[in-house]
Amino acid sequence: MPLQVQRALRRYQVMSIVVGVMLLVLVGVAMPIQFIGHKPTMANIVAQVHGGLYIVYLLTAADLARRARFGLWQMVAVVCAGFLPFLAFYVEVRTTRRIRAAFTDPQ
Numbered sequence: 001m002p003l004q005v006q007r008a009l010r011r012y013q014v015m016s017i018v019v020g021v022m023l024l025v026l027v028g029v030a031m032p033i034q035f036i037g038h039k040p041t042m043a044n045i046v047a048q049v050h051g052g053l054y055i056v057y058l059l060t061a062a063d064l065a066r067r068a069r070f071g072l073w074q075m076v077a078v079v080c081a082g083f084l085p086f087l088a089f090y091v092e093v094r095t096t097r098r099i100r101a102a103f104t105d106p107q
Contacts, residue, residue, distance in 0.1 A: 018053055022053055030042045030047070
C-alpha cells in the first residue's frame with residue numbers, strides 16, 4: 001500500500017473513532033441530561049464539539065476517498081457514519097478492510 005494511502009487511512013481511522021465516541025457521548029449522556037435533567041449546557045457543548053470534529057472527519061474522509069478512489073456508495077456510507085450512532089465504528093472497519101484488500105498484491 002502506498003505510504004500516502006496508509007497515512008490517509010490512519011487519519012481517517014482516528015477521526016472515525018473520535019467522532020463515533022463523541023456522537024455516543026452526545027446521544028447517550030448529554031441528550032438524556034438535557035431532556036431528563038432539564039440542563040442543556042452539556043448537550044450544547046458536546047454538540048458543538050461533535051460538529052467541529054465531524055467537519056474534520058469529513059475532510060479526512062474526502063482525502064482518503066481521493067487517494068483510495070472510493071465509489072459513490074462508499075462515500076455515502078462514510079458521510080452517514082458521522083451522524084448515526086455506532087455506524088462510525090462499523091464503517092471504519094469495513095473501509096479499512098476494503099482498502100487493505102484493494103492495495104494488497106495478489107501473489
